[in-house]
Amino acid sequence: MELQEQIKSVIRDVPDFPEVGILFKDITPVLQKPQLCSHMLDYLAKQCAKLNIGAVAAIESRGFMFGFPLALRLGVPFIPIRKKGKLPYDVVSHDYTLEYGTASIEAHTDAIEAGARVLIHDDLLATGGTAGAAAELIHKLGGTVAGFSFLIELEFLGGRKKLSAYTQDITTLVSY
Numbered sequence: 662m663e664l665q666e667q668i669k670s671v672i673r674d675v676p677d678f679p680e681v682g683i684l685f686k687d688i689t690p691v692l693q694k695p696q697l698c699s700h701m702l703d704y705l706a707k708q709c710a711k712l713n714i715g716a717v718a719a720i721e722s723r724g725f726m727f728g729f730p731l732a733l734r735l736g737v738p739f740i741p742i743r744k745k746g747k748l749p750y751d752v753v754s755h756d757y758t759l760e761y762g763t764a765s766i767e768a769h770t771d772a773i774e775a776g777a778r779v780l781i782h783d784d785l786l787a788t789g790g791t792a793g794a795a796a797e798l799i800h801k802l803g804g805t806v807a808g809f810s811f812l813i814e815l816e817f818l819g820g821r822k823k824l825s826a827y828t829q830d831i832t833t834l835v836s837y
């Protein structure tokens with residue numbers, strides 16, 4: 662079986678979570694398959710090899726699951742992006758609009774070196790609001806967005822178009 666098919670056969674669809682009408686793509690069954698995870702990381706690392714990545718930034722909390730091991734594979738520092746109030750040291754924040762209300766994400770002020778080429782990673786690309794906010798945060802920290810990577814893309818929500826304002830280098834493992 663091809664890698665994409667293998668991943669799709671393991672992702673679990675959970676209807677109406679966390680709200681009625683959302684089909685939640687649950688990656689926890691993927692985490693139970695270490696060999697599959699390793700192949701997924703190989704694929705992402707290969708796709709990112711040409712981008713000259715200086716750091717990987719990932720979004721709390723499902724983004725950390727593959728984001729940190731991806732940074733290790735690429736041999737670059739890891740930057741945790743967290744929701745407001747979770748990081749202990751001085752932070753830079755970015756507020757963004759959600760379907761209902763606003764949210765705020767943060768990173769430590771010393772998280773990246775000026776001009777660093779950063780790959781932004783998350784588990785899933787939907788509308789692109791979260792990853793776009795992460796890109797704005799990286800800019801505030803003095804970094805450049807060198808690429809995005811996701812395990813899953815929900816193509817019908819158009820996130821890729823939104824993120825193309827930052828870079829054309831958007832890698833996804835499986836799409837729906």
Ligand code: AMP
Pocket residue numbers: 683684685686687720723783784785786787788789790791792820
């Ligand atoms: P968006 O900002 O609309 O691109 O949404 C992406 C963020 O919301 C990611 O951090 C995902 O983990 C989460 N997310 C959105 N839709 C889903 C879904 N259908 N299944 C799982 N996670 C989702």
